[in-house]
Amino acid sequence: MKALVTGGTGFIGSHLVDVLLQKNYFVRCLIRKSSDTKWLKGKPIEFVYGDLFDENALREAVSGVEYIYHAAGVTKAKTPEEYYKGNATGTKNILEAAIKHNPALKRFVHVSSGAAVGPSASKTPITEEAPARPLTTYGKSKWKSEEECLRVMDKLPITIVRPPAVYGPRDKDIFEFFSTMSRGLQPMVGFKEKYVSLIHVGDLVRGFVLAGESAKTTGQTYFITSKEIYGWKEIGEVTRKVMNRSALRLRIPEAGIYVIAVFAEFFSMFSPKPALINLEKARDMVQDYWTFDHTKAKRDFGYEQQLSLEEGIRTTVEWYKKEGWLK
Numbered sequence: 001m002k003a004l005v006t007g008g009t010g011f012i013g014s015h016l017v018d019v020l021l022q023k024n025y026f027v028r029c030l031i032r033k034s035s036d037t038k039w040l041k042g043k044p045i046e047f048v049y050g051d052l053f054d055e056n057a058l059r060e061a062v063s064g065v066e067y068i069y070h071a072a073g074v075t076k077a078k079t080p081e082e083y084y085k086g087n088a089t090g091t092k093n094i095l096e097a098a099i100k101h102n103p104a105l106k107r108f109v110h111v112s113s114g115a116a117v118g119p120s121a122s123k124t125p126i127t128e129e130a131p132a133r134p135l136t137t138y139g140k141s142k143w144k145s146e147e148e149c150l151r152v153m154d155k156l157p158i159t160i161v162r163p164p165a166v167y168g169p170r171d172k173d174i175f176e177f178f179s180t181m182s183r184g185l186q187p188m189v190g191f192k193e194k195y196v197s198l199i200h201v202g203d204l205v206r207g208f209v210l211a212g213e214s215a216k217t218t219g220q221t222y223f224i225t226s227k228e229i230y231g232w233k234e235i236g237e238v239t240r241k242v243m244n245r246s247a248l249r250l251r252i253p254e255a256g257i258y259v260i261a262v263f264a265e266f267f268s269m270f271s272p273k274p275a276l277i278n279l280e281k282a283r284d285m286v287q288d289y290w291t292f293d294h295t296k297a298k299r300d301f302g303y304e305q306q307l308s309l310e311e312g313i314r315t316t317v318e319w320y321k322k323e324g325w326l327k
Contacts, residue, residue, distance in 0.1 A: 002026040002065040006052070006094065007072030011171045012111070012163070014039035016069055016205040021045075023209065030061040030072070039170060052090035058097035065102065067212055070094055071111040073142070076274040080137045088144035095148060099155050108158045109212040110149050114197070114223065114292050115139035115284070116162060123195050123229060125293040128162075128221045135287070136280035146221070153219050159211050160221040164292050168201030168312065169319035176276070178239065178317060182326050186236040186247040189285050190254045194232050197225040197292045199305065200312035207303045214301035223292040226305045235309070242314045254286040 003020050007013035008029035020027050021043060028046040031037065037047075050057020052072065062068060074086030091110065098105055118133040120126045134140045149158045167174040180187060188194075207224035211217050233249075240247050252260075261275070261282035268275035277285075284290075297303040307315070320326040 001067065002028065003067040003069060004028045004030065004061050004065045005069045005071060006030050006061075007070075007111075008045070009035045009037055009040060010071065011168075012166060012201060012205065013069075013071040014170060015168070015201045016071055016208055017043070017045065019205045019209055020069075025067075028061065028065060030057060052086075052093050055097070058094060059101050062094065062098045062102045062105075066104075066106040068094070068098060068102075068105065068108045069111070069208060069212065070109065071208075073111070073113075073145070075138060076276075077138075078268070078274045080141075083137045083141040084144065087138075087141040088148060091145040092148045095152050095156065099152060105156060107212045107218070108149075108156050109208055110145065110158060110160045111208065112146050112160050112162045112221075113139065113142045114162050114164045114225075114290060116142035116146055117292075119284075119287040120289040120291045123289055123291060125197065125223075125225075125229060125291040127293045128223060128296055135283050138280065157218040159217040159219075161208055161211055162221065162223050162225075162292070163204055164197035164199055164223070164225045164290065166199055166201050166204055168316050171201065171316075173276075175320065175325065178320060178326065181236065181239050181247050182243060182245065184245060184247050186240075186249045188232055188236070188249060188251045189257055191251055192288060194288050195229050196232070196290045197223075198230050198235070198309070199224065199226050200307045200316070202315075203305050203307055203312075206306075207297060210301045210303050211297070216300045220296075220300065222297045222300070222303075223294060224297055224303065225292045225294045227294055228305070228309065229291050230309060235313075238310050239313055239317075242310065242317050257282045257285055 003025045005017050008017045030048050033049050048061040074083055077083045118135050132143045134143050261277045261279045264275035264277045
């Protein structure tokens with residue numbers, strides 16, 4: 001079986017490549033020549049050099065594969081135009097290339113995000129039938145990418161998958177949480193407990209492949225998420241246990257998160273990179289509930305979270321230590 005992966009050099013994409021290789025897929029990756037390929041080095045992968053805006057590269061990339069896993073996207077940007085270009089227009093381009101150059105494609109798996117739907121109204125997880133109410137430009141651009149998929153559902157066998165918050169080896173975003181915890185401090189947003197769906201990257205990408213291979217998932221959308229709903233207090237307690245360290249719980253007022261974001265955005269003006277926390281990210285962070293339901297994925301293709309929170313955090317912390325990210 002042959003599969004194309006976009007975004008294969010990234011955190012989630014590189015783990016997806018590993019799972020496909022373990023299942024004896026021939027794997028092709030569409031990457032820029034400037035991309036850091038450290039997670040792909042030494043692996044039997046075919047590279048097509050280019051991006052989602054290069055017609056020749058797209059034609060070469062999509063031709064002859066049976067599966068396309070579109071995991072590329074923009075998660076941080078300085079302007080709305082960058083989000084929409086990277087997430088919506090890029091998706092439109094690869095969909096059109098697949099329609100034109102690979103009429104025998106078995107499945108196009110589009111990696112969206114829980115941000116495309118927005119937060120839940122309560123601790124009760126929302127299902128795939130919930131209306132989309134994205135909060136941020138990132139979320140809106142990911143919803144637009146889903147709309148591009150819906151527009152051509154009659155021309156391609158498409159499955160849309162939505163991750164929640166994701167953690168695991170190679171991640172640099174939630175790593176900041178682990179890094180702070182290792183220094184004896186657990187920052188918490190607001191004075192009310194906040195709840196999230198949280199999945200280890202290994203469980204997540206396994207779900208992607210199960211969705212891609214299932215005959216029941218064509219034309220469907222799925223949350224690939226944890227069965228359990230976690231409070232950040234619980235996440236901190238489990239992390240302290242794994243690290244065998246005490247940590248002072250520091251609650252930051254929600255207004256304080258916005259102040260931090262303002263300063264971060266200001267200083268990012270002098271850097272080519274976007275801020276780690278901006279005003280839109282702050283808006284995400286102050287929400288009380290980001291909870292999603294895994295029932296549909298379990299029903300249609302047998303997906304369930306395998307790693308417990310403690311097991312997942314342990315494997316992640318051990319990897320960070322092995323790589324020298326944590327002491």
